[in-house]
Amino acid sequence: MAPQLQAVGVTQLDLAASLTKTDLHFEATIDMMRPGGKIGAIDDPGVLDVSPMKTKALSFHWEFMFARPMFETDDMDEQGRLLNEVSELVDRGVLRNTATKSFDEIRTDSLNEALTHQASGTAIGKTVLG
Numbered sequence: 001m002a003p004q005l006q007a008v009g010v011t012q013l014d015l016a017a018s019l020t021k022t023d024l025h026f027e028a029t030i031d032m033m034r035p036g037g038k039i040g041a042i043d044d045p046g047v048l049d050v051s052p053m054k055t056k057a058l059s060f061h062w063e064f065m066f067a068r069p070m071f072e073t074d075d076m077d078e079q080g081r082l083l084n085e086v087s088e089l090v091d092r093g094v095l096r097n098t099a100t101k102s103f104d105e106i107r108t109d110s111l112n113e114a115l116t117h118q119a120s121g122t123a124i125g126k127t128v129l130g
Helices: 003-007 024-032 051-056 069-072 078-093 108-119
Strands: 013-018 032-041 059-062 099-101 126-130
Touching: 003 024, 003 069, 013 024, 013 099, 024 051, 032 051, 059 069, 099 108
Parallel strands: 013 032, 032 059, 099 126
Antiparallel strands: none
């Protein structure tokens, strides 16, 4: 990732959002972070060695959208506010859908085609079925 960021003039990050395969990119993410930076994740990477984060005083943040209702936290209403904010960002075009291939109906042939597309190693973005 570092060469791609450097190609667009970015040498260090203050914030990083790891949405998938955090375990595969964790070391590289730490290397790219500015001291005091924050890394957020939403996936389930298994065991992560966070000790390399110490020298840069980095922090790691998990987000799990069901934590508030599961534990009936005092700020459960915050989840609705966050989802409304996300929908407004989508409506304004700030956030964009990553779907790049869609199949209209869920049928055996379209399911097989979607699975073949995903397994090909050439799929970019999300494949949507139905």
